[in-house]
Amino acid sequence: MIDPLMIRPEIALADFLPIFISSALVLIFGGVYVGIYTAVKVKYLKPWAIIIAYGFWTLTAYCLYVMGSLMHVGDFTAKALVVAAIGLFLLPFAVYYMEDNVHKNNEHDTQGEEDGK
Amino acid sequence: MANNHLTSESKQLATWYLTFAAILFGAQLLFGLIAAIQYVMPGFLYGILDFSIARILHINALVVWMVFAMFGSVYWLLPDETGIETIGIKVGKLAYWVFVAAIVVVVLVFLLIQVGPASDTTIWFITEGREYIEAPRWADIGIVVVALTFVANLFLTGMKGKQTGIVTVLMADMIAFAGLYLAGMFFTDNISVDQYWWWWVIHLWVEATWEVFVGAIAAYGLITMIGAHRKVVEMWLWIEVAMLFGSGILGMGHHYFWIGTPEYWWEIGALFSALEPLPLVAMFVHVLYDWGKTQGAQNANGDETSVITNKPAFIWFVLNAFGNFLGAGVWGFFHTLPQINLYTHGTQFTSAHGHLAFFGAYATILVGMMYLAVQGKNGIKVMKNTKTSIWAVSMITGGVMGMTVALTIAGYVQVIVSRAQMGATWAAYFDGQSGVWFTQAMDWRLIMGVITFLGFLLLAKDLLTTGKNPVHER
Numbered sequence: 001m002i003d004p005l006m007i008r009p010e011i012a013l014a015d016f017l018p019i020f021i022s023s024a025l026v027l028i029f030g031g032v033y034v035g036i037y038t039a040v041k042v043k044y045l046k047p048w049a050i051i052i053a054y055g056f057w058t059l060t061a062y063c064l065y066v067m068g069s070l071m072h073v074g075d076f077t078a079k080a081l082v083v084a085a086i087g088l089f090l091l092p093f094a095v096y097y098m099e100d101n102v103h104k105n106n107e108h109d110t111q112g113e114e115d116g117k
Numbered sequence: 118m119a120n121n122h123l124t125s126e127s128k129q130l131a132t133w134y135l136t137f138a139a140i141l142f143g144a145q146l147l148f149g150l151i152a153a154i155q156y157v158m159p160g161f162l163y164g165i166l167d168f169s170i171a172r173i174l175h176i177n178a179l180v181v182w183m184v185f186a187m188f189g190s191v192y193w194l195l196p197d198e199t200g201i202e203t204i205g206i207k208v209g210k211l212a213y214w215v216f217v218a219a220i221v222v223v224v225l226v227f228l229l230i231q232v233g234p235a236s237d238t239t240i241w242f243i244t245e246g247r248e249y250i251e252a253p254r255w256a257d258i259g260i261v262v263v264a265l266t267f268v269a270n271l272f273l274t275g276m277k278g279k280q281t282g283i284v285t286v287l288m289a290d291m292i293a294f295a296g297l298y299l300a301g302m303f304f305t306d307n308i309s310v311d312q313y314w315w316w317w318v319i320h321l322w323v324e325a326t327w328e329v330f331v332g333a334i335a336a337y338g339l340i341t342m343i344g345a346h347r348k349v350v351e352m353w354l355w356i357e358v359a360m361l362f363g364s365g366i367l368g369m370g371h372h373y374f375w376i377g378t379p380e381y382w383w384e385i386g387a388l389f390s391a392l393e394p395l396p397l398v399a400m401f402v403h404v405l406y407d408w409g410k411t412q413g414a415q416n417a418n419g420d421e422t423s424v425i426t427n428k429p430a431f432i433w434f435v436l437n438a439f440g441n442f443l444g445a446g447v448w449g450f451f452h453t454l455p456q457i458n459l460y461t462h463g464t465q466f467t468s469a470h471g472h473l474a475f476f477g478a479y480a481t482i483l484v485g486m487m488y489l490a491v492q493g494k495n496g497i498k499v500m501k502n503t504k505t506s507i508w509a510v511s512m513i514t515g516g517v518m519g520m521t522v523a524l525t526i527a528g529y530v531q532v533i534v535s536r537a538q539m540g541a542t543w544a545a546y547f548d549g550q551s552g553v554w555f556t557q558a559m560d561w562r563l564i565m566g567v568i569t570f571l572g573f574l575l576l577a578k579d580l581l582t583t584g585k586n587p588v589h590e591r
Contacts, residue, residue: 011460013537020451020529027394027447038402042409071456073387080388087395095356095399099406102352 015070022067029060030088037092041100061085122496125196127203130210132494134189135487137217139577141182142480144224146570148174153563157556170231173244173251174224179475180249181220186483187330188267191287193490194337195271199278205270212266219259223252240304249319250301257302264295282351286333286358294326309377316372324393324445325365331437331482332357335404338434338485343424345407353403360396368393374455375462383455390453394446404438427492427500429579432510433485440477448473448521460536465558466528473521476513487580495584498591505579512572519565527558 011019036053039045064081073081123129152171154161162171195203203209226243233239244251252260268291275284301318305311336354339345370386411424425431448470452461461467492500535541535549549555583589 011456011537013533016460016529016532016537019457023451023457024447027398027442027450030394031398031442034398034402035405038406042406042413044409071454073454073456076384077387077391077454077456080384080391083388084391084395087392088398091395091399092402095402098352098356099349099403102349103346103410105348 011071019067019070022063022070025063026060026067029056029063033057033060033088034092038096041092041096057089060088121494123494125202126206126210127192127196128490128493130203130206130213131189131191131193132490133210133213134185134192135490138182138186138189138483139487139580141178141185141220143573143577145175145178145182146566146573148172148178150563150566150570151175153559153566156559157563166228167231170227174227176249177227177251178224183327183475183479183483185216186486187327189490190334190483190486191267191271191291193486193493194283194334195274195278197341198281198284198337199274201274201278203270204273204277205266208266209270212263215259216263219252219256219263223256226253227251247301247315250298250315254302257298261295261298261302264298268292268295281347282354283333283336286329286354290326290329290333290358294322294330297321297326312376313373313378316369320369320372321366324368325362327479328361328365328396328441328445329358331441331478332361332400334482334486335400335434335437338430338482338489339404339407341489342427342431342434343408343411344426345411349410350407353407357396357400357403360399364389364392364396371453371455371458374458387454390449393453394442394450397442397446400438400441404435408435426498427488428502429500429506429510429583430485430488430492432502432506433481433488436510436514437477437481437485440473440481442477444470444473444475444477444521448525460532461528464528464531464535465524466532469521469524469528472517472524476517484576491580491584492589495589496591497584497589500583500589503579503583503586503588505575506583509572509576509579512568513576514572516565516567516569516572519568520562523558523561523565527555527562530555530558 033053033056036045036049036056040047040050040053064085068078068081123132148171151162151166152168152175155168155171159168192203192209230243233243239253240246241254243253245253245257250257271284271291272288275288278284297318300314303314305314332354336350339350340347367385367389370382370384370388371390372386373382374386408424415422415424451470452458452466488500488506491497530552531549534552535545539545539548
């Protein structure tokens with residue numbers, strides 16, 4: 001069943017600019033969140049800065065909410081946006097976990113080679 | 118160039134491909150400038166080189182120079198990755214000349230003949246008329262033959278030599294790249310069905326196979342330029358392939374919103390388009406992460422020198438990570454959901470996204486590969502920036518960003534005036550384009566286009582001369 005609002009969303013004239021700005025900020029804040037998270041993990045920043053990273057993710061989620069509300073997205077798209085927000089939250093955890101493990105394995109491999117093992 | 122340090126025929130062929138790519142890059146910018154002037158002065162070259170023809174040449178030169186540079190990049194990295202000379206390289210060289218001849222003839226036909234009668238003759242010998250892939254059918258067939266030769270070179274070499282993760286990904290990616298082109302070579306009577314298949318070439322090339330190609334090239338670049346650990350880089354490459362194909366293939370739904378396809382594409386397009394920026398964010402982090410890790414490991418050993426062995430190329434590679442995120446990510450996400458795309462579709466928003474995404478996601482990394490080829494060809498151990506290389510990258514990047522901002526403003530005016538206020542009527546289209554914001558935005562787009570073109574001239578000068586510059590370590 002197609003949401004009638006999908007057929008004619010009727011976006012208010014004054015809402016276009018907030019929609020474009022909030023959708024741009026979704027990725028900008030999201031990028032800052034991922035960047036700070038990574039910087040903390042590789043020890044470029046102090047551990048407490050992770051709070052700032054989560055703050056930026058909260059802003060990302062809020063911008064997604066604003067964008068979706070002003071666009072009058074249907075139920076399905078709203079769920080898709082929630083999935084995207086959760087995906088963005090989990091992304092640096094997953095990427096860092098994998099990268100770090102591969103790095104550790106390689107450091108062990110190199111040590112093994114040096115030891116003649 | 119005098120000092121040719123290349124011992125591999127594959128790398129020599131790569132320099133041919135990359136050189137012709139650079140020439141076509143210049144042609145793309147030149148015809149883009151002409152089209153930009155025609156927005157400001159509609160009478161410019163009217164009847165000689167109309168906007169429709171300048172636009173065809175601008176866009177097709179873009180696609181073709183990138184394909185040339187991609188083929189060149191693969192021929193460049195194959196001997197390094199597989200440890201052997203590319204198999205069938207003589208046929209590869211013959212295919213190169215066939216490709217160049219076909220492109221020259223097609224450009225001359227576009228310039229001198231331009232249009233033909235509404236018959237099969239036009240489709241076969243003048244233009245097929247499909248946006249982005251307007252080459253006539255004889256050239257299409259030639260391109261398929263060349264692409265298959267290239268794929269054969271890659272597969273034969275990949276199967277016989279060392280099978281690294283990068284080569285394996287490229288083998289899978291390039292077979293898809295060549296195969297998808299076939300979807301743009303036949304016609305159906307139904308325009309919706311026709312467009313449905315056409316997007317298989319345009320979207321699935323650009324947002325799936327080209328992005329994966331960029332991932333593979335970035336992996337090669339990180340190993341070559343900063344000595345990143347192959348296992349780490351290749352592990353990341355596989356994740357990236359999964360993410361890009363996972364979101365990019367069905368992300369095609371955002372092109373199926375308004376072409377007469379079933380409504381379920383709105384929901385599929387919305388979901389997967391929302392996910393499409395995720396791998397781009399991750400790609401951006403990955404480049405910085407690997408750079409930081411490699412530099413940190415070297416510093417920990419008491420060596421404070423930079424790990425980067427080719428600074429101009431590395432700048433272009435880092436720009437790729439930023440540009441992909443901004444152009445494909447941010448400017449794409451602006452208008453990817455159907456509710457807002459209803460208003461932005463076909464406005465200058467699309468053009469803004471196209472300019473920054475093609476530049477950020479592809480042009481940057483391919484120019485980086487050109488610098489890697491210059492380094493290899495001239496036997497340079499550590500390649501440094503020159504004033505010209507810095508000016509070139511600054512002017513081109515600044516120019517493209519300026520054009521993108523100008524086109525975004527123009528697009529916003531169209532959304533508000535032509536679509537939201539006036540309901541997308543015929544009159545609305547012209548009203549939207551006659552407003553002061555739109556016309557001034559087009560003036561700024563032209564100015565920024567000139568800056569980009571001047572930057573390109575500096576880039577060409579740098580690529581041609583930097584190899585002999587004594588500033589580099591040999």
